Amino acid sequence: MPFIPHSEQDIEQMLSVIGADSIEDLFDEIPASLRCGDLEKIPQGMNEMEVTRLLRDRAAQDGLPLCFLGAGAYEHHIPAAVWEITTRGEFYSAYTPYQAEASQGTLQLLYEFQSMMASLMGMDVSNASLYDGASALAEAVLMAVRANKKSKSRKILMPVTTNPVYRSVTEAIVNNQDIELVAVPYDSETGQTDLNALDSFSGEDFSALVIPQPNFFGVIENVDALTAWAAENKMLSIAVVNPVAMALLKPPGEWGQTGVDIVCGEGQPLGVPLASGGPYFGFMCCKQKHVRQMPGRIIGRTTDLDGKEGFTLTLQAREQHIRRSKATSNICTNQGLLVTAATIYMSLLGPEGLKKVALNSHKNTQLLRNRLQAIKGVKTVFNAPNFHECVLQLDMDVKQLIDTLAREHHILAGFEVSAHYPELGNALMVCATETRTENDIEQFATTLDTLLNG
Amino acid sequence: MPFIPHSEQDIEQMLSVIGADSIEDLFDEIPASLRCGDLEKIPQGMNEMEVTRLLRDRAAQDGLPLCFLGAGAYEHHIPAAVWEITTRGEFYSAYTPYQAEASQGTLQLLYEFQSMMASLMGMDVSNASLYDGASALAEAVLMAVRANKKSKSRKILMPVTTNPVYRSVTEAIVNNQDIELVAVPYDSETGQTDLNALDSFSGEDFSALVIPQPNFFGVIENVDALTAWAAENKMLSIAVVNPVAMALLKPPGEWGQTGVDIVCGEGQPLGVPLASGGPYFGFMCCKQKHVRQMPGRIIGRTTDLDGKEGFTLTLQAREQHIRRSKATSNICTNQGLLVTAATIYMSLLGPEGLKKVALNSHKNTQLLRNRLQAIKGVKTVFNAPNFHECVLQLDMDVKQLIDTLAREHHILAGFEVSAHYPELGNALMVCATETRTENDIEQFATTLDTLLNG
Amino acid sequence: MLIFEQSHSGRASNAQLPQDNEALASLPADALRTSKPNLPEVSEMQVVRHFTRLSQKNFSIDTHFYPLGSCTMKYNPRACNTLASLPEFTGRHPLGPSLHGQGFLSCMYELQGMLKEVTGMQAVSLSPAAGAQGEFAGVAMIKAYHDERNDTARCEILVPDAAHGTNPASAVMCGYKVREIPTGKNGDVDIEALKEAIGPQTAGIMLTNPSTLGVFDRKIKEIAGIVHDAGGLLYYDGANLNAILGKVRPGDMGFDVIHMNLHKTFSTPHGGGGPGAGPVGVSKRLKPYLPVPIVGKKEGQYVLLDEQDCPKTIGRLSAFAGNAGVLLRAYIYAKMLGREGMSRVADFATLNANYLLKRLMSAGYDAAYPERRATHEFILTLKKQAKELDVTAMDVAKRLLDYDFHAPTTYFPLLIPECLLIEPTETEAKETLDEFVDTMAKILDEAKMQPESLKNAPYSLPVRRLDDVKAVKQLDVVWQELNQ
Amino acid sequence: MLIFEQSHSGRASNAQLPQDNEALASLPADALRTSKPNLPEVSEMQVVRHFTRLSQKNFSIDTHFYPLGSCTMKYNPRACNTLASLPEFTGRHPLGPSLHGQGFLSCMYELQGMLKEVTGMQAVSLSPAAGAQGEFAGVAMIKAYHDERNDTARCEILVPDAAHGTNPASAVMCGYKVREIPTGKNGDVDIEALKEAIGPQTAGIMLTNPSTLGVFDRKIKEIAGIVHDAGGLLYYDGANLNAILGKVRPGDMGFDVIHMNLHKTFSTPHGGGGPGAGPVGVSKRLKPYLPVPIVGKKEGQYVLLDEQDCPKTIGRLSAFAGNAGVLLRAYIYAKMLGREGMSRVADFATLNANYLLKRLMSAGYDAAYPERRATHEFILTLKKQAKELDVTAMDVAKRLLDYDFHAPTTYFPLLIPECLLIEPTETEAKETLDEFVDTMAKILDEAKMQPESLKNAPYSLPVRRLDDVKAVKQLDVVWQELNQ
Known part of the structure; x- marks a missing residue:
């Protein structure tokens, strides 16, 4: 009986205290007609040794190809200390800190996380993910x-340069509340949001403008202009940013005249492994004045009976377990364990380290871009500065290219941009973070060259 | 500066307190003529990301072949909990528990280890490794x-069935103290220590008889007879045993009339990974009357100022840091971290689990033996019960066979017994623990059959 | 001490720094950051020491009995973490081709199959990231179903008053109005009230069974009939699935859609508040609407099915495929349990709860529903003690911390005054339950003899009782000194 | 509570049990065990909870400043553990063919090279499992050298009185008599006494430099000359190598053989008392005697050299190749330090020690050698306080524990009365040293104003001061209830 500590004697004694003849009796309030039989489609249990062998075999099937793929999930070096500490039982197997006095470890860590994220984004406040x-x-x-x-208005201006999957997810989540996402096109030369096109919306009533930085193409947006435009048009501004990039690029709190209202984004680059897409964590910061509208857990610093500093869940009146149908969101959990990893990651990297991660990623992507566009049949699509991703056009079917490189060379060549932007033709988006070496880039380039030009 | 926390400002302030102009000044008592220059043969440092890539590449070179090799180190399943807990910083980065009050975790664990080992061996006392x-x-x-x-006497009777490497090591360690190891031959039919040959030593003065169980060939020795013979001849008896086997086989404390005097052995099978041969740990148990002659750390239970139970290093008067040149041994460290793993392992397995590990290993080795000896050109060497290893004779050069199976099939076929026992011809010793499946055995057998018989 | 208070300008964890780099000709100056973010400047050892010591300030399953009702705080097998952390799993890019993902995807495919079987549903999507997202997905599917049939007058979701707060919140997220159904005095849904509330405006009902009151609603088939007859659908909140695993299946009870909390029933770590995973299972009629991606099989290969494969899907709920690493842990756990292990979960969770309830009643505590069987959890009410001794459920909870027990859930469900919702789970040994009872008895004595020891508890933790009101009124959610 | 006290007959960690098995026809009944070993019968969660909670009762580098002199308790980089635990490294059989070991062996080969370079020796064997085994190997090589030259009258090893206890014990293990050399009043070896003691009976001398007195012996070249002139060899105890790494090399000082404590200088974990690793380096004349195996290169492949390759070897000291996993961690650490990192270790270990010494002297403590530079460690003597205030070095040590600092080494070296040997290491930040000084000053105040607070310390740990005498007199080293 895996994970069940009861001996036969225990069971007997316990049933006797309960006054039941068998464990089966304890289910006597369930109508007999509803009871299920054996779950035949579920296989027999395995012991840990067997399941270890099984999972190792499965893992070996997947391998570890050389990765030039980004598009929203990025391979960064994660210091060993991050997950050795994060998976300590006291973090790993604790629950939401409802009993604050017995959860000061998690609570202080989350407060530190909020402080780090707010500062990295240049914003007043942050939630806990x-x-x-x-x-x-x-x-x-x-x-x-x-x-x-x-x-x-219940309309939102959403640039087409925003990650297309983010746009789909937003659509799926907000569409039942009659909120409309209005697309803003991009400049086909630069890959940036088209300011002229945006101007055509001036004077209309929108709730907010979304501003990605860098945008999905890896291109640096004119964030100051976009933020200022939103403010002028009485919209809120919502930044969607890569947190690593913010160690290098101007943070949303400093965009335009007064900074954006809300910042959100994917926390994965901050110490979370790729892991087939999750668990990751979303982050959110905002101006102080919006804090009571912010969804998700928020930790506050306070004092105890003796006046000693301590930490606790705060502003719970926004949340579903108090406010029920009037809550700011139905969200109940956060991604605490990932935030634990991210907080340790940011502490280890510090301001200089995180900036260097961003710089090296940028530099490697420039190297990659330069090396690849020198190949016959490859050219760069956009003429604008990029962070750590770059869209290329190829003289070859991109899907087939990705498949060949993966299958025969164990290289993940990049993202098939054409799937979401058919107007770009055979477009491949490549990415190189600080983990890619010059050798890696050369290996990719040589392989690609051979494939294209024989 | 990896792992150095000092800022420039710190350094200045600290030098100022010291009254030195530079760090270099702090070395002014070292004669200048002795100072070394740059250590040119040491490469430049790498950051953690670079060294991670390097080590992953190195690990990938080694692979993970299918293992039928034992000969003193055994692949067992190690529950995940064992090393996740063992490498917790509080165990991993603590030192010898000199300050008992600040080391109750390690001390209690070691006391529990001693209790488990003594019971597993059927002995009165155990050291801490x-x-x-x-x-x-x-x-x-x-x-x-x-x-x-x-x-x-300073002579010891040492059966030839004792692990030959153990005999070499013992020789290397005791030979400077004029102690002589006298070989006892084995019965070529059974692979057991030859009782008749042993009888020829009757009446001579020896300090002790060594008794391996199972012996190096994996064969079960007549331990009762050997122990009784030693007692009759006024020698001490020293058992060298596989600790997993002791969950299944009669423990040394029950051998002969009164049990052996000293038990020792390799602790690796108890939750320690193969890891190229170390770190492992040696264990030692003995009768109560010999406890003050036992080398190594020993933990005792005592009480504190308030009468509360606690644990501390004890019998330190035997040890080198007190007794110096008159110590029982020069040993100073123990293998605390491995003992931590072993204690958690034994707690997880329990008496039933450990017995089942032994049983399954035995069963799998019987399966392997039966399957292999059915192959033309393979026969069993010894006609005696074995635990989880078995010596086979082959119609082929064993060294070449091992090499071919490793190189072309990623199978570790076993140990080349002939290297230490040339009289056995082309002898290969194979091992199957509980981790080998019937499929594994079939794969090995089929490959071997093809190799031998085309 | 905060990590920031250990920060020192110019210090760094140097082994973690990438190499220095040349200037950035390619980035425009006005896009660059000029301010230094106030991340801590500390050494690697300081980081390790700080967070190791912080961790020790937590109660957790690995250190404490944690009978937090409705949260299923059971043992999280270490193997699930170790194996899900194999480098090939953690290193796999979510957009990598399925040929580099057959190992991972095969696990997910099998997990879908096991969840279908154990819930009695026809199809499963693993993508919701948590229970609340599963609820959202479930209600959104109900809406999509009605919408497709142009049954658009259905604007209301019924929710019992004992429901988790997420239920009404999720219904609202989908654009529904919420109508509460009262609980009858025996803990089951008030059938008459249900009949009154239901009508052509009813899109569906969200139910937890066993309910949050710790009892199994015996009239579930009747409820299902009433709702279905009215044209509504039934949503099953899987928060309490641990109680009935392998015993009775939501699909067989008549539910149309269910979410499961894998971080409860399938023992993935709670992680201090997440990540969870909230797969949804559906009956045949809701299958077309499942959120994508779903793991399917094409030409012998495992693939992620997307919007093209599932044109009626309610869409995507997260950028990739949900909390994959959590799902992998749940898969490993499920493989270790196997067929028989599933129903043993319910057996022993129920045995432990009923035993604990009986012993606590003998110790002088009042059950909210003394006539009912406990399921995997049960409710005590301290109404009497509050009145007679002036001690609250919160006081008892805080005092338990002093005795090294995590407190049960307090003040939920809201309809039971001064309540403690207690869920021991199947992985606790009888001795632990006995020690808990002894401690609860001791606390009841203290409540009578020295109530101050409860009112000012805890005494022995890193902090005493915290001022939650101040935390709201003097909001301090970001280290202020950062900006000084 | 002991794990045995949680044991319950019939309970098991069931996921860990191999399958049941048929009877054992092939094993004779009289070879089988009939008694059940008293291993605990507990659930997996009980095991995890018990040992997790036990761990929290330890002080460690990851949680505390640990200035234990002569033990070099510095930060153990987590990457060393993570990388040495890669499945291919932990899964490699020690007797596996070198073709399945080129990755591992190349690391070992490079480690040998780095250790040679940093010590100035000609060859290195990695096989000794710990410092004491390295000492044994070193002295055994000295003996083998003299023996081969038939210089058999050399029966004595000289050892300064300040030496580690392992030095004389190791010499005796090799069959030598030990003669102690006194220390001069400035902390250096008494040269006149050395000259008197030395002679044709001298096989060699075992020295630590810097010595355990925390000072560098300035006359080391003169000592080397005296010993070599008398036909003896010099053994270097590498316990204090951290002080001089990259600054001065034992080979250049004239030593013939050295052991290194990788668990000190190369930051492998101390693990609660081990494992260590004690590689030995030798000058050219001792090279033939190095213990096997040694990693060599043959035909472009890394191989383990054995007795056949090294016929004059003193032999093997452990069954396989020493504490391979420790060596791998040391290799990773050395790779991260690199060339410059090595001498920075000595720089900052020395800076921290001298700073701490000066500040503690200002706080009212007496240095054993106030006129000397501290090396990486230094000694305080509480002789005055013992006399005037009746508080001992042990009292101060125990009181430090109450303030969350591990105590320094006490009562070693034996020749300094009431001493504390303090080694801060290079990985501690200035603030930590400052806090330690503040605490030491506070303790000195307490010693004057309220000495009981020292004498009965510690107060705040899991146990109060333990009765060591009782532990010896009422010897209880195995749980007695086991046999009841």
Whole structure:
């Protein structure tokens, strides 16, 4: 009986205290007609040794190809200390800190996380995380609709340069509340949001403008202009940013004249492994004035009976377990364990380290871009500065190229941009973080060259 | 500066307190002529990301072949909990528990280890570990010479069935103290220590008889007869045993009329990974009357100022840091971290689990033996019961066979017995623990069959 | 001490720094950051020491009995973590081709199958990131179903008053109005009230069974009939699935859609508040609407099915495929339990709860529903003690911490005054339950003889009782000194 | 509570049990065990909870400043553990063919090279499992050297009185008599006494430099000359190598053989008392005697050299190749330090020690050698306080524990009365040293104003001061109830 500590003697004694003849008796309030039989489609149990062998075999099937793929999930070096500490039982197997006095470890850590994220984003406040970057954007949209008291609109301006999957997720989450996402096109030369096109919306009533930085193409947006435009047009501004990039690029709190209202994004680059897409965590920061509209857990510092500093869940009146149908969101859990990892990661990297991660990623992507566009049949699509991703056009079917490189060379070549942007033709988006070496880049380039030009 | 926390400002302030102009000044008592220059043969440092890539590449070079090799180190399933807990910083990065009050975790654990080992061996007392099985045997020999007050001899009877490497190590460690190891031959039919040959030593003065169980060939020795013979001849008896086997086989404390005097062995099978041979740990148990002659750390239970139970290093008067040149041994460290793993392992397995590990290993080895000896060109060498290893004779050069199976099939076929026992011809010793499946055995057999018979 | 208070300008964890780099000709100056973010400047050892010591300030399953009702705090097998952390699993890019993912995807495919079987549903999507997201997905599917049939007058979701707060919140997220159904005095749903509330405006009902009151609603088939007859659908909140695993299946009770909390029933770690995983299972009629991606099989290969494969899907709920690493842990756990292990979970969770309830009643505590069987959890009410001794459920909870027990859930469900919701789970040994009873008895004595020891508890933790009101009024959620 | 006290007949960690098995026809009944060993019968969660909670009762580097002199308790980088635990490394059989070991062996080969370079020796064997085994190997090589030259009258090893206890014990293990050399009043070896003691009976001398007195012996070249002139060899105890790494090399000082404590200088974990690793390095004349195995290169492949390759070897000291996993961790650490990192270790270990010494002297403590530079450690003597205030070094040590600092080494070296040997290491930040000084000053105040607070310390740990005498007199080293 895996994980059951009861001996036969225990069972007898316990049943006797209960006054039942058998464990089966304890289910006597369930109508007999409902009881299920054996779950035949579930296989027999395995012991840990057997399941270890099974999982190792499965893992070996997947291998570890050389990765030039980003598009929302990035391979960064994660210091060994991060997960050795994060998986300590006291973090790993604790629950939401409802009993604050017995959860000061988690609570202080979350307070430190909020402080780090707010500072990294240049914002006043931060929550303690949401599910992931995409759903965080959906929550930011809902929040903006609630928070923008000046607007009666339930419309949001959403640049097409925003990660297309984030746009889908936002759509799926907000569409039942009659919120409309209005697309803003991009400049086909630069890959940036088209300011002229944006101007055509001036004077209309929108709740908010979404501003990605870098945008999905890896391109640096004119964030100051976009933020200022939103403010002028009485919209809130919602930044969606890569947190590593913010150690290098101007943070949303400093965009335009007054900074954006809400920042959200995907926390994965901060010490969370790729892991087939999750668990990651979404983050969200905002201006102080919006804090009561912000969804998700928030930790506050306070004092105890003796006046000693301590930490506790705060502003719970926003949350579903108190406010039920009037809550700011139905969100109940956060992604505590990932936030634990991210807090340790940011502490280990520090301001200099995180900036260097961003710089090295940028540099490697420049190297990669330069090396690849020198190959016959490869050219760069956009003429604008990029962070650590770059869209290329190829003289070859991209899907087939990705498949061949993966199958025959164990290289993940990049993301098939054409799937979401058919107007770009055979477009491949490549990424190189600080983990890629010059050798890696050369290996990729040589292989690609051979494939294209024989 | 990896792992150095000092800022420039710190350094200045600290030098100012010291009254030195530079760090270099702090080395001014070292004669200048002795100072070394740059260590040019040491490469430049790497950051953690770089060294991670390097080590992953190195690990990938080694692979994970299918293992039928034992000969003193055994692949067992190690529950995940064992090393997740063992490597917790509080165990991993603590030192010898000199300050008992600040080390109750390690001390209580070691006390529990001693209790488990003593019970598993059927002995009165246990120490808290030695380096490994081989050096533990050397220490047992030294201990026996000290402890046997009835004998003036410095001679030890050492069966040839004892692990040949253990015999070499013991020789290397005791030979400077004029202790002589006298070989006892084995019965070529059974692979057991030859009782008739042993009888020829009757009446001579020896300090002790060593008794391996199972012996190096994996064969079950007549331990009762050997122990009784030693007692009759006024020698101490030293058992060298596989600890997993002791969950299934009669423990040394029950051998003969009164049990053996000293037990030692290799602790690796108890939750320690193969890891290229170390760190492992040696264990040692003995009768109560010999406890003050036992080398190595010993933990005792006592009480504190308030009468509360606690644990502390005890019998330290035997040890080198007190007794210096008159110590029972020069040993100073123990293998605490491995003992931590073993204690958790034994707690997880319990009496039933450990017995089942032994049983399954035995069963799998029987399956393997039966399957292999059915192959043309393979036969069993010894006609005696074996535990989880078995010596086979092959119609082929064993060294070449091992090499081919490793190189072309990623199978570790076993141990080349002929290297130490040339009289056995092309002898291969195979091993199957509980981790080998019927499929594994079939794969090995089929491959071997093809190799031998085309 | 905060990590920031150990920060020192110019210090760094140097082994973690990437190499220095040349200037950035390619980035425009006005896009660059000029301010230094106030991340701590500390050494690697300081980081390790700080967070190791912080961790020791937590209660957790690995250190304490944690009978937090409705949260299923059971043992999280270490193997699940170790194996899900194999480098090939943690290193796999979510957008990598399925040929580099057959190992991972095969686990997910099998997990879908096991969850279908154990819930009695027809199809499962693993993608919701947590229970609340599963609820959202479930209600959104109900809406999509009605919408497709142009049954658009259905604007209301019924929710019992004992429900988790997420239920009404999720319904609202989907654009529904919420109508509460009262609980009858025996703990089951008030059938008459249900009949009154239901009508052509009813899109569906969200139910937890066993309910949060710790009892199994015996009239579930009747409820299902009433709702279905009215054209509504039934949503099953899987928070309490641990109680009935392998005993009775939501699909067989008549539910149309269910979410499961894998971090409860399938023992994935709670992680200090997450990550969870909230897969949804559906009956045949809701299958087309399942959120994507779903793991399918095409030409012998495991693949992620997307919007093209599932054109009626309610869409995506997160950027990739949900909390994959959590799902992998749940898969490993399920493989270790196997067929028989599933129903043993319910057996022993129920045995422990009923034993604990009986012993606590003998010790002088009042059950909220003394006539009912406990399921995997049960409710004590301290109404009497509050009145007679002026001690509250919160006081008892805080005092338990002093005795090295995590407190049960307090003040939930809201309809039971001064309540403690207690869920021991199947992985606790009888001795632990006995020690808990002894401690609860001792606390009741203290309540009578020296109530101050409860009112000012805890005494022995890193902090005394915290001022939650101050935390709200003097909001301090970011280290202020950062900006000084 | 002991794990045995949680044991319950019939309970098991069931996921860990191999399958049941048929009877054992092949084993004779009289070879089988009939008694059940008293291993605990507990659930997996009980095991995890018990040992997790036990761990929290330890002080460690990851949680506390641990200035234990002569033990070099510095930060153990987590990457060393993570990387040495890669499945291919932990899964490699020690007798596996070198073709399945080129990755591991290449690391060992490079480690040998780095250790040679940093010590100035000609060859290195990694096989000794710990410092004491390295000492044994070193002295055994000295003996083998003299023996081969038939210089058999050399029966004595000289050892300064300040030496580690392992030095004389190791010499005796090799069959030598030990003669002690006194220390001069400035902390250096008494040269005149050395000259008197030395002679044709001298096999060699065992020295630590810097010595255990925390000072560098300035006359080391003169000592080397005296010993070599008398036909003896010099053994270097590498316990204090951290002080001089990259600054001065034992080979250049004239030593013939050295052991290194990788668990000190190369930051492998102390593990609660081990494992260590004690590689030995030798000058050219001792090279033939190095213990096997040694990693060599043959035909472009890394191989383990054995007795056949090294016929004059003193032999093997453990069954396989020493504490391989420790060596791997040391290799990773050395790779991260690199060339410059090595001498920075000595720089900052020395800076921290001298700073701490100066500040403690200002706080009212007496240095044993106030006129000397501290090396990486230094000695305080509480002789004055013992006399005037009746508080001992042990009292101060125990009181430090109450303030969350591990105590320094006490009562070693034996020749300094009431001493504390303090080694802060290079990985501690200035603030930590400052806090330690503040605490030491506070304790000195307490010693004057309220000496009981020292004498009965510690107060705040899991246990109060333990009765060591009782532990010896009423020897209880195995749980007695086991046999009841």
